[in-house]
Amino acid sequence: MAKVTTIIDIGSNSMRMVVLQKSSRYAFSLINETKSRVKISEGCYENNGNLQEIPMQRAYESFKSFLNISNSLKSRKIICVATSALRDAPNAKVFLNRIKNDFGINIKVIDGEKEAYYGGVAALNLIDSNDFVTVDIGGGSTEFSFIHDGNITKSISLDLGTVRLKELYFNKNDVDGAKKYILDNLKKIFDLGIEIPQTVVGIGGSIRALTKMIMKKNEYPLDVLHGYKYKVEKEINLFKDIVNAKNEDELRDLNVKKDRLDTIKEGTFIFKTILEELNTTSVITSGAGVREGVYLADLLRNCNHKFPANFNVSVRSLLDRYGIDKKQSAYLGNNAAKIFDVLKPLHELDEKYKSLLIVASKLHSIGSTLNFYKSNDNAFDYILNGLSYDFLHSSRVVVAHTIKFSKKSLPTKNDIEKYEEFLPDIEVLRWMSFMISLNLAINLDYSRPNVNYDLIDNVLNLELPNNSFLITSNIEKLESPKELNIKIL
Known part of the structure; x- marks a missing residue:
């Protein structure tokens, strides 16, 4: 593996990049992290899943900027993956071909199960816990990876995303329809017939935004998001307040940041419903997700995507x-x-x-x-x-x-x-x-x-x-x- 590696993840809501530098065989450190909320899926769920020109242009321009950063940091390897929005879009090749022709980069569109697996790889290696289920809420889908005794046993993706629910239900004030849609999808989890851990490792921008609000509410003395753990029972009222907020002013009063005002209600609604249905007792927030999972799967490809025993x-x-x-x-x-x-x-x-x-x-x-x-x-x-x-x-x-x-x-x-x-x-x-x-x-x-x-x-x-x-x-x-x-x- 190259000493400096860039991982770009094109999600439905945000495009994210991490640049990681190896220092020895398995050790690495983060040297850059950049996010752009390009909302590439904006408008697509109202247009038969087709990507719209303006969001694609935003993503194209951000991609170009990401490559500038990567090149300046002397990255020798670039891995780019795309998730829900591009795998669902009938016209995805329009964007994929433009990136390939202009920048020479092949974007790998990964299926939902692989996306869920990468989130599991990141949490398995970078969170101090052995039994949990990852929940990664994105703009178009939500991924679940089940970890028992330090091993990934199952990964699954459901079509539950903040942008998807916003365009299909919340813009029409159809909360009951949104709830039914989530519950119908969650039946696929229970149909797996596997034990569901009571601890959730939360991944994704919506869950991290919720965690920052919880930390601020509790006057938490550490300014560290990754690894923060809380009891669902203690914080569920905040989730209810967000879902029931009538306008943006009420959301701001709950310490919702400006860049999350447009999707925090949908994200909270999805997460709250999942936690209730899975009987979750505690949540650990992960600052690492699909990008780190992609990197680790490459780094640890010869050892089952797990660090050696007793390695930190x-x-x-x-x-x-x-x-x-x-x-x-x-x-x-x-x-x-x-x-x-x-x-x-x-x-x-x-x-x-x-x-x-x-x-x-x-x-x-x-x-x-x-x-x-x-x-x-x-x-x-x-x-x-x-x-x-x-x-x-x-x-x-x-x-x-x-x-x-x-x-x-x-x-x-x-x-x-x-x-x-x-x-x-x-x-x-x-x-x-x-x-x-x-x-x-x-x-x-x-x-x-x-x-x-x-x-x-x-x-x-x-x-x-x-x-x-x-x-x-x-x-x-x-x-x-x-x-x-x-x-x-």
Whole structure:
């Protein structure tokens, strides 16, 4: 695969592009994301599905601009897919041939099942969950991909889209007709005869817009959309308020953004009906969708479109991009695991904290790369946003705080007040702070010493291979949890 790859997705409502850069075999990072609401399907559902000239011209001009961006970023590979509007349109070849003749790009029109599958690939690899159903609401269709035990078991597409319902029903004030149309289509889901998970991973512009409104309503302290999770029961009243809004002013009062005023009611109506019919209890919002799925299917084509076990793309990408020494990073990760294990009789923490301690230890030096002074604070601020994929919000906050308090003093309740809703008990964080501080102190001279650890009662015995005043003096200064004493042999 080319080092820099461009993925363009032409949807019924929006045309979107991501430009992704590889940093190692499976790791990558986003270097550009551009959206243009060209509404290529506008007017087509009232004209036997045929694309109209003005929307096609908007899409053509945006496509040209996308290619300018891609070329400027030295992208060596361009993959372009089109979904509902072009696969449904009898005159789709008019647009496809124009793009091919003028730009030399072949647009691949994918069927609904493939579109749903790509959304599933993105969520499977980039969301921290093993059992869920993706729901991707677009302008012309809605896709579902069912994931059980970390595998995609079924993908299906239904002709439920915001633009489609707007032109066929909402413009005629036929809400009852729209509801019946949705329910009739959803019968195809139940006819599959498969178990439907109670968690939905939401994909698409309408669902992301709803999530931003929920975050604002709840005064959510993190400005991170991907991985945001909420309970349907708690937020359903907002959905009802949007559907029942009488005009754009009422929608604005609910914090609907200007560019979503035209389709948010339809999108919310579709999503609300799906959640109710599928008995969904919780929703996780995904910032990744078809575009990332197309990229991952290409990147991971030799391993069943799944990352290798225990691989985290965000961690690997950050290690690659910030020039962190691989040997030092690997040592700190391995040593973190040893420290966690030997102290488990005292801290009694869940194994998930072992994984987070390893991640924090590996990524600690990012702060020094950004700016040596205040390195822990730099790393804290960056990690809150930099762990882009495959991390729950609570996990990234724990990692950030573990790094921030990797120093001589342990955190207090006042230190964690702002993000308290994401964090475990203060004693858990104090243990995490101590363990990463000890890990870093042991390797303060970058010598990667092979240390023997032995816990006897409440005393941790450390057998260091070589005498080092720098290391021993720093270990002796560490503030340890009250249950623990340290003895250096």
